[in-house]
Amino acid sequence: MAVPARFNKWSKYKFMRKAAGLAPHLPATSPLSVSSFREMAERYGKVVVKPVGGMQGQGIFHVSCLPDGLYEVQHENRKIKLAGRRKTYAFLSKKIGSQSYIVQQSIERATVGERAFDLRIIVQRKKNSSRWIVTGRVAKVVGSGYFVSNTSRKGKLLLLDEALGRSSLHRLSRRVLQERIDGVALACAKTLTEHFPKQVIYGIDIGLDRRGNVWIFEGNLYPAMSHFVKLKDKTMYRRIKAYGEGQ
Structure with a gap:
């Protein structure tokens, strides 16, 4: 059975590959x-x-x-x-x-304490608006012995700023890195919306390589909020929920 485009990694990759800024x-x-x-x-x-x-x-x-x-x-x-x-x-x-x-x-990801990490970036817009904003950022550090960063595999969650400061990229500007990450995530959302015009939220999975280059791993149309619920500081979770409820 064919996988619907909204869940299909290959279909979404082909959509994004056509965008010169994302390729x-x-x-x-x-x-x-x-x-x-x-x-x-x-x-x-x-x-x-x-x-x-x-x-x-x-x-x-x-x-x-x-x-x-x-x-x-x-x-x-x-x-x-x-x-x-x-x-x-x-x-x-x-x-x-x-x-x-x-x-x-395979991308050689940047590390925190010798463990690779990647990012989940939440991007949202209001209905009938073309203006996307980043409402959530979290770093997912892989569990010991694993490759995948999901917390169900002993992974750890960190706020983006903390992760960058503790990472192998700590000598690079955190502000510049965040601007690059946000820019790629926003461009990803805009491109995918050409194919999913009713979409108002994405969870963009992003990796940073060991030089600080930004890589897109996937654009999720139905992002789970569990990463943000598990953070001790619930500010981002409340922001994401409030933005979505205020449609």
């Missing part, structure tokens, strides 16, 4: 096949294999090319080494079954 912020991505897996693995050395319609970080595999033709596949907090690309692809195919998947360039 440089998108990791290289292709539908998973024998040839695309070979090409992406050879080009980037590390790739992420994820379901087209997956949610909450489920079903994601991280694949690393190692010396001597070995491949390391990580799923959740478990890793396995396999000899050769064919065996690796066969292993993935068996795990995936009939689901549609994409293969994506």
Whole structure:
């Protein structure tokens, strides 16, 4: 069964790729096949294999090319080494079954305390308005031994400013980084709305690489508020709720 566009990572990627301002912020991505897996693995050395319609970080595999033709596949907090690309692809195919998947360039994310982190940015607008604003920002630090940053996998939540100050990017201007992050998130929302014109909220998943470059991982049309509920300071959660209720 086809995955509807609003949940379909590949469809949303294609929408965003057509926008000149967003294309440089998108990791290289292709539908998973024998040839695309070979090409992406050879080009980037590390790739992420994820379901087209997956949610909450489920079903994601991280694949690393190692010396001597070995491949390391990580799923959740478990890793396995396999000899050769064919065996690796066969292993993935068996795990995936009939689901549609994409293969994506893996981004070496910035870290907090040697653990990678990414960001969830909430962008909202009022009905019948074209003006988007950022109402929420949270950093998701991966749990020990994991690749995916969801808090259900022992991850940790931090306010963006705190995360940047404690991160491997601490020497860069936090103000400039936040402006870049907000700019990309807002551009992402505007582009997706060309295809989803009734949408009034997005949860944009963003990564920062080790040089501070901004990458778009996904645009969620139905973002969960759990990240903001779990923060000790509920200011952002209340702001997001109030903005949505004031339509």
